[in-house]
Amino acid sequence: AQSVTQLDSQVPVFEEAPVELRCNYSSSVSVYLFWYVQYPNQGLQLLLKYLSGSTLVKGINGFEAEFNKSQTSFHLRKPSVHISDTAEYFCAVSDPNTDKLIFGTGTRLQVFP
Amino acid sequence: GAGVSQSPSNKVTEKGKDVELRCDPISGHTALYWYRQSLGQGLEFLIYFQGNSAPDKSGLPSDRFSAERTGGSVSTLTIQRTQQEDSAVYLCASSLFEVRGYGYTFGSGTRLTVV
Numbered sequence: 001a002q003s004v005t006q007l008d009s010q011v012p013v014f015e016e017a018p019v020e021l022r023c024n025y026s027s028s029v030s031v032y033l034f035w036y037v038q039y040p041n042q043g044l045q046l047l048l049k050y051l052s053g054s055t056l057v058k059g060i061n062g063f064e065a066e067f068n069k070s071q072t073s074f075h076l077r078k079p080s081v082h083i084s085d086t087a088e089y090f091c092a093v094s095d096p097n098t099d100k101l102i103f104g105t106g107t108r109l110q111v112f113p
Numbered sequence: 114g115a116g117v118s119q120s121p122s123n124k125v126t127e128k129g130k131d132v133e134l135r136c137d138p139i140s141g142h143t144a145l146y147w148y149r150q151s152l153g154q155g156l157e158f159l160i161y162f163q164g165n166s167a168p169d170k171s172g173l174p175s176d177r178f179s180a181e182r183t184g185g186s187v188s189t190l191t192i193q194r195t196q197q198e199d200s201a202v203y204l205c206a207s208s209l210f211e212v213r214g215y216g217y218t219f220g221s222g223t224r225l226t227v228v
Contacts, residue, residue, distance in 0.1 A: 032213070032214040034216060036219075041221075042221055043117070043204060043206075043219035043220050043221045043222055044156075044204070044206075044217075044219040045219070046216045046217070046218075049214060049216055051214040090155065090156065094214070096213050096214065097213075098168075098169070099144065099208065099210060099213050099214070099215075100146070100158065100161060100169060101146070101158075101217060102158065103148075103155045103156040104155055105154065105155035106155050
């Protein structure tokens with residue numbers, strides 16, 4: 001079975017500062033990895049995903065993530081955040097055989113002016 | 114449709130009543146998923162459909178919860194004899210099961226409040 005751990009429940013940061021949201025996963029099989037963002041009172045939107053190939057994945061809104069197999073991590077980064085990036089961010093893992101997503105508990109990114 | 118549509122967007126019901134939540138997926142998406150998001154919690158998997166069948170119902174919390182999908186399209190999640198602990202946002206997503214790793218498209222959710 002797969003599981004996902006998001007180590008930080010909240011991350012406060014000032015506008016234009018860099019940010020890293022941490023995600024670690026556990027799985028006995030190869031997995032696909034995803035980051036989703038949820039803005040207030042909205043559904044989840046796909047930011048980026050890793051399926052195979054290059055371990056550095058670029059997504060929408062300037063976000064990127066790096067897959068590290070030895071550390072079983074998939075941390076999300078952005079070099080300079082904006083107020084509009086304030087949202088809840090979810091890391092997820094899926095079993096390629098079933099495509100079912102298992103989500104972490106989320107990290108609330110709060111960007112201050 | 115252009116996106117995943119869920120209705121109602123908000124539902125307040127009295128404890129003990131039955132409720133039905135509807136999900137209309139993206140046209141052509143073969144897989145449909147239901148998740149529950151409680152305050153301060155992550156997303157809890159409930160059930161998924163491949164076509165009209167449900168290969169995995171392992172997340173349904175109790176036998177008060179059931180779901181069906183008809184015509185490979187619209188799905189309904191039914192909660193019987195609602196309890197206060199059922200209060201949550203219920204999210205539906207759809208995907209192309211044939212393209213593994215395609216990613217889900219989520220609806221905006223139904224916020225259920227049991228009073």
